[in-house]
Amino acid sequence: MADTFSLQRVLETFRSSLSEEKEVYIKYYIAGWQELVAFMNSLGSVFSFISKDVVSKIQILENFLSGENRSHYVTIQSMVRYELENDLVDLTKRGSHPESGCRTLLRLHRALRWLELFLERLRTSSEDSKTSVMCSDAYNESLAQHHPWLIRKAVGVAFCALPGRDTFFDVMNAGDQTQVVALLGESLPLIAEVYQITEDLYVKNNLLELP
Numbered sequence: 001m002a003d004t005f006s007l008q009r010v011l012e013t014f015r016s017s018l019s020e021e022k023e024v025y026i027k028y029y030i031a032g033w034q035e036l037v038a039f040m041n042s043l044g045s046v047f048s049f050i051s052k053d054v055v056s057k058i059q060i061l062e063n064f065l066s067g068e069n070r071s072h073y074v075t076i077q078s079m080v081r082y083e084l085e086n087d088l089v090d091l092t093k094r095g096s097h098p099e100s101g102c103r104t105l106l107r108l109h110r111a112l113r114w115l116e117l118f119l120e121r122l123r124t125s126s127e128d129s130k131t132s133v134m135c136s137d138a139y140n141e142s143l144a145q146h147h148p149w150l151i152r153k154a155v156g157v158a159f160c161a162l163p164g165r166d167t168f169f170d171v172m173n174a175g176d177q178t179q180v181v182a183l184l185g186e187s188l189p190l191i192a193e194v195y196q197i198t199e200d201l202y203v204k205n206n207l208l209e210l211p
């Protein structure tokens, strides 16, 4: 991974994650998250409890990708099929498969919705918009529904430490603000498509509430 964050690279990894048949390659999906985590780490230690959680989930998926059953973990679709057909998912309460690929990816999938909502707010924001407000509105509309009170409070504190809008535009390394807005406009439909394909798959298999 390169030293500096680049929104273009995030866009490319999510673009690579979509196959011609509209399946989602896990390898590129987690590569996109790795880029985002690198960005979050650069924001300071107040975010480390969040990045540790994402890194541990990426690690679980990477272990599947390199493990003996790796041929079943090429796409999210093949993973869901394999884990369900072989009873490898705890469906109602955590039991013998507490860290299945399906439940682990579901956590990142919910976070992808947060990212989509946040970036859309950033794209349409004005100069005096606050990143903490955009971030927390996007969070309340998505991930917060799945987090207990304590996590919601800790996340709220972390949001107060976010840099301002101009810094966000700068770190995206995509040129001036007009160019960043254009790139966000290009990235968002792609992120939304990856999100929707995964969402439809999870709905179809009744997997949206995995413990």
Ligand SMILES: CCCCCCCC/C=C\CCCCCCCC(=O)N[C@@H](COP(=O)(O)O)[C@H](O)/C=C/CCCCCCCCCCCCC
Binding pocket: 036, 037, 039, 040, 047, 049, 050, 053, 054, 107, 108, 110, 111, 114, 135, 139, 143, 146, 151, 155, 162, 168, 171, 172, 211
């Ligand atoms: C300029 C570039 C655009 C913005 C780049 C943003 C980079 C963000 C990178 C990562 C986002 C956070 C992803 C969070 C995943 C959370 C997964 C989750 O829900 N985990 C909880 C449930 O897991 P289990 O216990 O069931 O295994 C876990 O309990 C959560 C722990 C930590 C709190 C997670 C809070 C998420 C807040 C999302 C906003 C992040 C703000 C980052 C600011 C840029």
